[in-house]
Amino acid sequence: MNINTLAVIGAGLIGGSLIRALRDTNALGRVVVYARTPEKMGAAVKLGWVDQVETTLAATVVDADVIVIATPPALVAGFVAEVLEHCKSGAVITDVGSIKGEIVQELIRTLGNVPEHFVPGHPIAGTEKSGIDAALSRLYVGRTVIVTPLPNTEAQALATVTMMWQSAGAEVVTMDVAQHDAVLAATSHLPHVLAYALVNQLSQMSTVEDVFRFAAGGFRDFSRIASSDPIMWRDICLGNHEAITQMLSEYITSLQSLQKKIASQDAQGLLDFFQHAKKSRDAHFE
Amino acid sequence: MNINTLAVIGAGLIGGSLIRALRDTNALGRVVVYARTPEKMGAAVKLGWVDQVETTLAATVVDADVIVIATPPALVAGFVAEVLEHCKSGAVITDVGSIKGEIVQELIRTLGNVPEHFVPGHPIAGTEKSGIDAALSRLYVGRTVIVTPLPNTEAQALATVTMMWQSAGAEVVTMDVAQHDAVLAATSHLPHVLAYALVNQLSQMSTVEDVFRFAAGGFRDFSRIASSDPIMWRDICLGNHEAITQMLSEYITSLQSLQKKIASQDAQGLLDFFQHAKKSRDAHFE
Numbered sequence: 001m002n003i004n005t006l007a008v009i010g011a012g013l014i015g016g017s018l019i020r021a022l023r024d025t026n027a028l029g030r031v032v033v034y035a036r037t038p039e040k041m042g043a044a045v046k047l048g049w050v051d052q053v054e055t056t057l058a059a060t061v062v063d064a065d066v067i068v069i070a071t072p073p074a075l076v077a078g079f080v081a082e083v084l085e086h087c088k089s090g091a092v093i094t095d096v097g098s099i100k101g102e103i104v105q106e107l108i109r110t111l112g113n114v115p116e117h118f119v120p121g122h123p124i125a126g127t128e129k130s131g132i133d134a135a136l137s138r139l140y141v142g143r144t145v146i147v148t149p150l151p152n153t154e155a156q157a158l159a160t161v162t163m164m165w166q167s168a169g170a171e172v173v174t175m176d177v178a179q180h181d182a183v184l185a186a187t188s189h190l191p192h193v194l195a196y197a198l199v200n201q202l203s204q205m206s207t208v209e210d211v212f213r214f215a216a217g218g219f220r221d222f223s224r225i226a227s228s229d230p231i232m233w234r235d236i237c238l239g240n241h242e243a244i245t246q247m248l249s250e251y252i253t254s255l256q257s258l259q260k261k262i263a264s265q266d267a268q269g270l271l272d273f274f275q276h277a278k279k280s281r282d283a284h285f286e
Numbered sequence: 287m288n289i290n291t292l293a294v295i296g297a298g299l300i301g302g303s304l305i306r307a308l309r310d311t312n313a314l315g316r317v318v319v320y321a322r323t324p325e326k327m328g329a330a331v332k333l334g335w336v337d338q339v340e341t342t343l344a345a346t347v348v349d350a351d352v353i354v355i356a357t358p359p360a361l362v363a364g365f366v367a368e369v370l371e372h373c374k375s376g377a378v379i380t381d382v383g384s385i386k387g388e389i390v391q392e393l394i395r396t397l398g399n400v401p402e403h404f405v406p407g408h409p410i411a412g413t414e415k416s417g418i419d420a421a422l423s424r425l426y427v428g429r430t431v432i433v434t435p436l437p438n439t440e441a442q443a444l445a446t447v448t449m450m451w452q453s454a455g456a457e458v459v460t461m462d463v464a465q466h467d468a469v470l471a472a473t474s475h476l477p478h479v480l481a482y483a484l485v486n487q488l489s490q491m492s493t494v495e496d497v498f499r500f501a502a503g504g505f506r507d508f509s510r511i512a513s514s515d516p517i518m519w520r521d522i523c524l525g526n527h528e529a530i531t532q533m534l535s536e537y538i539t540s541l542q543s544l545q546k547k548i549a550s551q552d553a554q555g556l557l558d559f560f561q562h563a564k565k566s567r568d569a570h571f572e
Contacts, residue, residue, distance in 0.1 A: 124500055144500060175496070183496045186488050187505040193548075194480060195508070196563040197540045201533070202472050203566035210461070210469045212570035214410055214430060219473040221507045222481070226567050230560035237548045237556050245549045247487070248541060254483045255538050262479075262523045263531045270523050274516035277482040280489035281512050284498035 003164065004029040007064035009057070009079055011035070011050070014096050014123065015070030016135030019049050021168035024137050034060040044132045058086040066092045066160060073097030074235050077106035080118055084111075092157045093118045094164075098184060100148045100177045102239040113152070119161040120148045122180065123170060128227075141169035148177045185243035189236055190251065193244065195226040196233070289450065290315040293350035295343070295365055297321070297336070300382050300409065301356030302421030305335050307454035310423050320346040330418045344372040352378045352446060359383030360521050363392035366404055370397075378443045379404045380450075384470060386434045386463045388525040399438070405447040406434045408466065409456060416515075427455035434463045471529035475522055476537065479530065481512040482519070 006022065008015040011033040022028040032052040035041050044050040054060040061067050061083050069079045076095045080103075083093055093115065097103055100120045107114045125143040127134065145165040149158050162172045175183070202211045202219075215223070237244055261269040292308065294301040297319040308314040318338040321327050330336040340346040347353050347369050355365045362381045366389075369379055379401065383389055386406045393400045411429040413420065431451040435444050448458045461469070488497045488505075501509070523530055547555040 179493060183493055183500055186491060186497045187501045191505045191508045193544060196560050197544055199563040199567045201537055201540050205472060207465060207469055211472050214469055215473045219477045222477045223567050226563045230557055230564050233560045234553060234556040238551050238553060241548050241551055245545060248545045251487055252538055252541050254487050258479060258483055259531060259534045262527050265524050265527055267520060267524060270520040271516055274482050274519045277485040277512045278516050281485045281509050
């Protein structure tokens with residue numbers, strides 16, 4: 001697979017790591033990134049990761065064969081619409097947003113349809129760090145990228161995006177948009193909101209100092225994810241509110257039932273509940 | 287600090303690691319352990335950790351200066367009562383149970399009071415493994431042991447238990463019984479039941495294979511604690527049911543409020559909620 005010119009909009013950890021991974025394949029020509037503050041790209045240019053930094057979208061995408069929109073999900077649809085005005089015909093557009101339904105809905109609302117050359121994508125990878133200077137050439141090795149093509153998505157565009165991520169070392173999996181958002185709500189969004197809620201509750205206890213001081217592995221692991229970026233999680237909750245609300249509702253019902261078992265000292269019910277969870281968990285993870 | 291004869295009842299990972307740590311201090315004379323199946327102690331005897339294995343409680347504790355009851359919490363009060371019938375006058379008794387209120391209440395119910403030479407204790411340490419063969423001499427180094435003396439606890443007994451754990455490398459902290467159980471409910475028991483409930487919910491999703499396959503860091507960390515021993519967690523929920531029920535109730539209320547914010551797309555409310563949690567968390571952990 002060859003990409004003569006790759007354009008990246010919002011080149012931070014995710015976009016930068018993709019650039020670095022593709023650089024290592026020697027199947028990549030020029031890399032142009034869009035940056036409102038070009039100084040931030042200084043090190044990336046010096047290190048040879050990025051060839052060209054542009055401050056206008058038109059100049060960024062005019063020659064690009066593949067355009068990766070690596071911004072937060074809320075900005076993706078707007079950039080897709082703007083990119084379409086300036087890119088070559090046949091250029092492939094993709095994104096890395098962690099929510100897909102919101103992007104698709106906004107494209108339909110603003111453009112009337114989802115462009116055939118736009119392939120929604122989501123690499124399941126990241127680190128605690130951000131910014132292009134934290135980019136890692138092996139971030140995607142062995143990780144999964146979910147792509148959610150629509151019925152009108154061009155097969156060639158899908159193939160290009162798939163091969164791009166495979167070249168970066170990832171396994172590419174296809175899912176429909178709603179399934180993606182439900183799976184992410186379950187595996188990522190729900191755990192995060194539960195962790196935030198737990199930390200908030202414990203921080204209100206009168207013994208808060210003891211609570212944090214004696215936090216053993218359980219709470220420490222649990223709470224680490226409550227250290228993520230609040231703005232990002234606000235946007236994820238807004239963007240995927242239907243799936244998250246639904247799962248939170250089921251979770252509350254499950255906790256109410258568990259609470260009854262504890263309050264009534266239902267030994268057998270508690271054992272069944274814990275055994276079922278352990279069995280499911282151990283069947284899937286080592 | 288010198289202990290001429292240490293007796294351990296229920297010498298598994300926790301009791302065995304204490305024996306190994308004290309062995310390294312050279313301030314320990316003989317170690318006698320109580321075991322219904324003495325074969326299990328074979329390796330520990332061979333390695334010189336244990337000097338003597340007894341199958342009756344009387345023979346185990348008769349010469350002991352310090353007696354550590356390292357059984358599950360539900361068995362502690364029964365063993366304390368039985369040990370009292372056979373031990374030397376002045377022998378110090380302690381335990382390692384993760385719940386303290388239940389033990390104290392049962393002692394008051396059965397003996398009429400908590401013996402003055404019994405010092406309730408709880409080392410906040412462990413590994414995924416169990417059994418004396420998994421014992422580690424440095425398990426307690428840098429960890430906390432909470433002791434919960436009662437108003438009638440003898441100062442000398444408290445000092446002996448404190449020095450014993452300090453010799454094993456731990457920091458010893460004193461708390462009252464109710465405070466201990468509330469802090470543990472918050473930092474350990476609540477996170478565990480939340481994790482079990484999450485795993486159960488996700489295991490019922492029609493996309494269960496995808497859910498576990500695409501589980502990113504968030505869910506993986508979260509679910510690891512749902513792999514703990516179901517019998518132990520049933521007993522903890524029964525033993526500390528009041529504190530856990532109370533915290534679970536507050537947590538459900540908090541989730542209901544969060545769910546309203548998500549369903550109504552309350553951007554500011556969500557941002558405040560997440561920012562508050564991140565701030566509390568980051569203030570206490572690096």
